Amino acid sequence: MSRDxxxxxxxxxxxxxxxxxxxxxxxxxxxxxxVGVRVAAREMPPGQVAFVRFxxxxxVLLALGAGRSLRPRGRLAPVLxxxxxxxxxxxxxxxxxGGAGAGLATLLHCTYPIWTALLATTLLHERLDGRLAAALGxxxxxxxxxVGPGADLGRAATAGSLIALCSSMLAGAAVATARQLxxxxxxxxxxxxxxxxxxxxxxxxxxxxxxPITSGLALALLAVVLTSVxxxxxxxxxxxxxxxxxxxxxxxxxxxxxxxxxxxxxGEHLSAHTLLGAAVLVAAVGLAVSRR
Numbered sequence: 157m158s159r160d161x162x163x164x165x166x167x168x169x170x171x172x173x174x175x176x177x178x179x180x181x182x183x184x185x186x187x188x189x190x191v192g193v194r195v196a197a198r199e200m201p202p203g204q205v206a207f208v209r210f211x212x213x214x215x216v217l218l219a220l221g222a223g224r225s226l227r228p229r230g231r232l233a234p235v236l237x238x239x240x241x242x243x244x245x246x247x248x249x250x251x252x253x254g255g256a257g258a259g260l261a262t263l264l265h266c267t268y269p270i271w272t273a274l275l276a277t278t279l280l281h282e283r284l285d286g287r288l289a290a291a292l293g294x295x296x297x298x299x300x301x302x303v304g305p306g307a308d309l310g311r312a313a314t315a316g317s318l319i320a321l322c323s324s325m326l327a328g329a330a331v332a333t334a335r336q337l338x339x340x341x342x343x344x345x346x347x348x349x350x351x352x353x354x355x356x357x358x359x360x361x362x363x364x365x366x367x368p369i370t371s372g373l374a375l376a377l378l379a380v381v382l383t384s385v386x387x388x389x390x391x392x393x394x395x396x397x398x399x400x401x402x403x404x405x406x407x408x409x410x411x412x413x414x415x416x417x418x419x420x421x422x423g424e425h426l427s428a429h430t431l432l433g434a435a436v437l438v439a440a441v442g443l444a445v446s447r448r
Contacts, residue, residue, distance in 0.1 A: 175398025187413020271328025
């Protein structure tokens with residue numbers, strides 16, 4: 157059992173504070189990262205932005221953990237699998253945006269808590285009751301309210317939409333795998349391997365050549381790296397104390413953080429449907445964590 161994971165069964169206070177609370181902080185940071193990705197993608201292909209995110213985060217983690225062992229307590233294969241699932245999910249999501257549009261791709265990708273719930277209940281033996289099922293349905297409805305009006309639904313049958321669904325499945329599996337890993341491995345180790353495998357998966361994007369690195373692009377990439385490493389560390393830390401399904405629902409509220417930060421930092425119009433969808437998402441998370 158990892159030193160930063162309690163040996164006893166998770167009590168409600170621990171789950172809410174050290175699990176859900178930490179993951180909510182992670183969602184804010186990952187929402188900020190999404191805004192940084194949007195700004196950086198104006199000058200650099202999204203696949204290359206993903207590579208910089210992974211590689212930059214890996215370098216930060218290695219610097220912070222200088223001398224810290226990266227040898228897993230358990231088997232190496234599940235650690236690499238988590239990195240592969242998450243890395244491929246992100247690369248596919250970025251490609252889906254190009255094929256289906258940002259709105260529809262985000263809508264489909266953010267259904268990943270459903271896949272997490274399926275895996276958590278079948279493989280991790282977590283309990284799926286009526287309240288949690290209702291929370292999942294409410295959450296999907298909230299995502300549809302937030303990003304649905306901007307989605308190009310005319311492309312619903314395109315390859316881009318299918319790619320977004322694949323990225324959603326892989327992301328759900330990645331969260332479930334990370335939850336299982338956190339029973340034995342530290343958040344630092346899981347995050348470091350995720351970034352390393354992600355950098356490898358996204359490296360083919362460099363074959364088309366790098367664009368000129370302007371000061372604005374450099375600042376955006378720096379913001380992406382710093383918010384990515386902090387947000388991902390907090391996500392994995394929280395997964396040590398919260399069930400996978402509730403954790404994935406909470407983490408997916410990053411779409412709301414991104415919308416609010418876009419309005420604050422980029423001057424985007426904050427519409428009524430975004431605020432309504434945000435309220436629905438918060439209600440879904442509240443319903444999910446209220447179960448005992």
